[in-house]
Amino acid sequence: MPVQDDLQPKRRPHAGPRMLIRLAAKNLTRYRRRTMITASAIAFGVAIFVAMASLLEGLIAEGDRNLANYETGSAALTGQGYWDEREQYPLDILIEDPASILDALDAADIAAAPRVGFRGELIVHYDPYPEDGSAHLSMYGINPERDPRVFRIDEAVTEGRYLEADEHGLLISRWLAERLGAEVGFPVTITTRTRDGFHQIMDLDIVGIYETPNPTVDRRTVFMPLEIADSYLEMQGAVTAVHLALPEAVPGTADLEPVRAALAQAGITLEPAGGDGPDPDNNRDVPGESGAQDHGAATGVELLSFDYMTAEFAAAMELQEAAFGVILFLLGVIAIVGISNTMLMAVLEREREIGMMRAIGMRDGEIRSMFVLEAAGIGLLGGAIGLLIGAGLVGYLATYGIDYSAMLEGVEMDFRFDGVVYGVWNPETMLTTAIGAAALAGVVALIPVRRILKRSVTESLRQH
Amino acid sequence: MINVTDIHKEYIDGETSVRALRGVSLHIAKGEFLSIAGPSGSGKTTLLNVIGCIDTADSGGLSIDGDRINGAHGVSSRALIEIRRAKIGFVFQSFNLIPVLTAYENVAMALSLLGLAESEIRERTTKILTEVGLAGMEDRRPAKLSGGQQQRVAVARALVKDPLIVLADEPTANLDSETGEAILKLMKSINQRIGTTFVFSTHDQMVMDYADRLCRLHDGLIESDEVRRSA
Structure with a gap:
């Protein structure tokens, strides 16, 4: 065929x-x-x-985890535009009335910790230090009672003790202590500027030495009680941020809606943004993407997601x-x-x-x-x-x-x-x-x- | 059945051109046992390759079982593969068995290409292996078979698909004379019993003696075409 x-x-x-x-x-x-x-x-x-x-x-x-535990929390409230300028530690973009925000969040059982972040020079002198020295550092005034609800600095103290309210005490990292030759009980002098830009000098004693698994925090940051920072910087109760701890399996997946609802309940309105909330795929938002932040209309306060804050990382x-x-x-x-x-x-x-x-x-x-x-x-x-x-x-x-x-x-x-x-x-x-x-x-x-x-x-x- | 008409084929080998076939015409009828003889370079392998559709002629005509292969309106290369697959069986000088397959698998492969059912493949393969005298050796790989047995496997592989024609290029050249004769006898008996058409290329006198028809090639031309016994 x-x-x-x-x-x-x-x-x-x-x-x-x-x-x-x-x-x-x-x-x-x-x-x-x-x-x-x-x-x-x-x-x-x-x-x-x-x-x-x-x-x-x-x-x-x-x-x-280290960002959430030591730097950002699950989310944060800041003055409008603060996060973009945070490397300059501006004291003119503030949350003026953190008390009402904290009350609203407490009522909703949302853990919140206010902080004042500023820049200063830490100065030490020969005797008791081995030699004179100084370091330009990030400094945070933290609420010793509230901060552990969001961050883990308290658990990271390996020598001395954690901060107590109103004391002239300072927490420094092991990394910094080794380089300065510092020990618990040694005095330090901090020079900085107040909220209004005037020079200010603070004399504090080291009460504790901490060691976190976050080298960026360890190498740059010292902590003092919020009240001391407030007093020396003449903050009049204002803070640079209120950090939040929200239920989440991994950082970046928290639902921000309860925060929004709690603030709305207290009459603190945040400007609504389309498609906000946690990213279902846990993708990191980049600044400018919708849903990354809420802009407060009346208060000038914005709610920042973890992804927004950690976009550079x-x-x-x-x-x-x-x-x-x-x-x-x-x-x-x-x-x-x-x-x-x-x-x-x-x-x-x-x-x-x-x-x-x-x-x-x-x-x-x-x-x-x-x-x-x-x-x-x-x-x-x-x-x-x-x-x-x-x-x-x-x-x-x-x-x-x-x-x-x-x-x-x-x-x-x-x-x-x-x-x-x-x-x-x-x-x-x-x-x-x-x-x-x-x-x-x-x-x-x-x-x-x-x-x-x-x-x-x-x-x-x-x-x- | 197979018509070769004025086939020409020229090879370019470096700067030299070799006119392997210079106008060969041949008719092969069903059931023939034909030997194409000639010295090395006479064109016998080229002619076999052209008839086997694994090479194409530069000019001339070839038709197999009614299909026009060469020349104007020839079949496509895809159809040529189908012709080779279904209608042509090859037996090579150096057996060309697949060393990792058993005798059975080497033969069965030809039927697998036709897409037959496993049961039919098993039946036909077993039968042809018995036919060529390899019953009981189905599971041996080529390395465990003698040269003659390997060539029997190759013959079985060519025959198992019941082809129109079996083309064998110097099938006894790699065998001793006794084994070579046994292979020839095997093919001859199949030709006589089943009527399969065989075409050999050879320069071995013994092979020529077995042929019913002897076609001598010289320098790409048919020198003589002699029918010795009627098929």
Whole structure:
């Protein structure tokens, strides 16, 4: 019966996938050593990627926790535009009447802590200090009773004690104390400016030394009672921010609606903004995006979400993720070169066999599929081994973590993590990586196969 | 059944051009046991490749079982693959078996390409392996078979799909004379019992002696075409 030239593809007989899979699987055993070497390279890449992804996620989670626990809380109320200017520590963008806000939040059982943030120079002198010295620092007046409801500075005190209301006391970090040679009980002098811009000098005694896992706080910040800051800076009860602690599984997921409702109940109206509230995907908002902030119409007070306040940190982490992407790319290149080389050798060594298969009627697509399946098999093997090794590494990282203390000791950057950072289990990332490796291996195999299939059947059959 | 009309084929090898076929015409009827003989470079492998649809002629006509392969209105390359898959069986000089597959799997692969059901593949493969004298050796890989047994597997692979024609390029060249003769006897008996058409290329006198028809090529031209026994 004549062969129809216009045969429909679906009517043409084709090699079943079972045969191609069986053939590919058998071919994997043909060059065992080569298969294992390539699979090992892929396994190495997958394991390293899985471990690094776990650690990066751990770093982000640790950074978010440290931001929430020591710098921002779940959300904050500030004077309008304060957050954008906060690096200058302005004392002219304030919440003038924090008491009414605190009352409203207390009534709704929302933990809130007022703070006055300002800039000052901390000066120490020889005896009792080893030598004269000074440091320009961020200073916060905190309410010793309310602050622990939102922040964890109180838990971070490792020597001396936490602050008490109205005392001329100061909390400094271990990091700073070691550099100044300070001890609990030593006096310090702080020079700063009042709310109205006049020079002011404060004489305080160190009552406690704290040590948080947030190096940015440790390296820059001292704390004193709110009343002392209020008095010396002539704040007249005004504060720079009221920080909030809200129920949330991870920072950035809190529902801000209860805050809005509590303030509205007390007649403190915040300008409504469309689509606000927590980001369901826990994405970080960037300044200017809707929902990031509420502008107070009557009070000039705005409600800032965690994501809004930590946008710069998120941007820094994105840079880190980009660096991670470069490592991923390099690992990908290793895998691609390995699999490409293996498949190129396999294809070249089997060229006559390919010629035979084409001669007996195997289509180019079927031959491509066979090699893709073979390479994907190597990728899958490497991915599975890598997944096992990666799981072991993640298990170690999640249990014991990595101690960054020594590594970050001399680094002058805004890190939000210190000490031991733990890895995070993310089965989705792990599985995606392993499957991705198999898929990538399969795709890479197309390159050498394509080269061979460009040759004629007779050319392939002549190869030895 | 197969008509070759004034086929020309020229190869370019570096700066040299080789006129492998210079106007070959041939009619092959069903059931023939034909040997194409000639010295190296006479064009016999090229002619076999053209007939087997794995190479195309520069000019001339080729039709297989009513399909016009070459020349104006020839079939597409996709249809050529279908012809090779369903109608042509190949036996190569160096067997060309897949080393990781067993004898059974090497033969069954030809049927898998036709999309047949597993049960039919099993039945036909077992039957043809018995036919070529390899019953009980189905699970052996090529490395565990002798040269003659490997060529029997190759013959089985060519025959299992019940092709219109089996093309064998120097099928005994890699075998000792005794084994080569056994293979020839096997093919001859299949030709006589089933009526499968065989075309060989060879320069081996023994192969020529087995042929019912002997076609001698020289410098790309048919020198003689002699029918020795009627098919």
